Amino acid sequence: MASGDFQDLYTKAIYGSRRDTSDSFDVARAKDAINEALLAVSFTGDPWSWLEREGEFTLQTGSDTYTYGTIGTALGTTVSEILSLVMDSGDGGYRLESMSWDALENVAYSTQDDESAGEPIFWSDWDSKIRVFPKPDEAYTLGCFYRAYQSELSADSDVPLIPLEWRTRLLVPYACARLLRQEGGAEAAGEADRYWGEYQKAFNDCRTALATAKAPAMRLATPSWRDQMWLG
Numbered sequence: 584m585a586s587g588d589f590q591d592l593y594t595k596a597i598y599g600s601r602r603d604t605s606d607s608f609d610v611a612r613a614k615d616a617i618n619e620a621l622l623a624v625s626f627t628g629d630p631w632s633w634l635e636r637e638g639e640f641t642l643q644t645g646s647d648t649y650t651y652g653t654i655g656t657a658l659g660t661t662v663s664e665i666l667s668l669v670m671d672s673g674d675g676g677y678r679l680e681s682m683s684w685d686a687l688e689n690v691a692y693s694t695q696d697d698e699s700a701g702e703p704i705f706w707s708d709w710d711s712k713i714r715v716f717p718k719p720d721e722a723y724t725l726g727c728f729y730r731a732y733q734s735e736l737s738a739d740s741d742v743p744l745i746p747l748e749w750r751t752r753l754l755v756p757y758a759c760a761r762l763l764r765q766e767g768g769a770e771a772a773g774e775a776d777r778y779w780g781e782y783q784k785a786f787n788d789c790r791t792a793l794a795t796a797k798a799p800a801m802r803l804a805t806p807s808w809r810d811q812m813w814l815g
Contacts, residue, residue, distance in 0.1 A: 587747045590739035593617045595755045599778070600762035612765070616758035618735040621743050624753055624786065625733035629794040633744050634730040636660065639671060642703065642725060647718040651711040654727065663732035665713060668706050672723040677704075679725070684709035691716045749789050756782035 584590045593613040594604060602609035625634065640657035642649075655662040668679040682690070687707040703715035703723065733744050743750055756778040763775035 585740070585742075587742060587750045588739065589614070589617065589736040589741045592736075592743075592750060592754055593758070595751060596758035596762060599755060599759040600766070600774075602762065612762060613758060614736075616761040617754055619761060620754040620757035620782075621733060621736065621745070623757065624745070624789075625743075629790055631730075632793045633746055634663065634733065635666075635728070636731050637726065637728050639724050639726055642715065642719040642723045644719055644721050645700070647703075647716065648712055648714045651713075654713070655732075658727065658729075661732040661734065662729050664730040665708055665727060666730065667728045668713075668715075669726035669728075670702070670723065671726045672702075675724075679704060679706045679715065681705075682707055684714065687714055687716055746793070749785070749793070752785040753782065753789060756785065 584594070593610065593616075596613040596616055597604050597609055600613070602613065604610065625631065636658070638658040638660075640649075640654050651662040651665070654665070667681070669675070670677050670679065682705060684707045687705055690705060699717045700720040701717040703717055703719060703725075705716045707714050731744060736743065743754070745753060760775045760778040760782060763771045763778065
């Protein structure tokens, strides 16, 4: 059992909720509670830095639509959300402009048979897939900035994407509160409330540390705003 792996986390939840590590039912409930906590934290919509990843995948000639599954296979991970795409082929170096799926349909006039092909400059994201335009006229390499998908833990040695220093603070109090509330009774309810308070404080601290904009990642103004101001 390594610090911060699944077994370590659910064992701490069992002890914290005064259950028995040798009872298969208690172990199963603790595993469920840890996974509930993990998914609840990971999918709040906060821009968690621990989920952010980058990589490259290749567009195929004549193919303009790609599923997250296909992209994830190329990246070697599971994709939850694509944030931006950059052209890495050739001179490259530019960021593809994003727009809604409907807007891209209008730009592409996709119902026409003579849809143009070339080097993609636009992209859209919808229903766990992306579309680029123009349709690639050759194989292009795109740089991809994305959020990884946090799956449930199953094997004892599995580890969350959450950094080690936050795993116990976030997941164990949440799980203990859930387990104690299942038990019922005034004493258990009081303990559950205490654990829930610990979780909420840890969550707020983690959000401040890992989900808020700060230098050098944040820019308050576009690079050219001063020039635009002077030009009126």
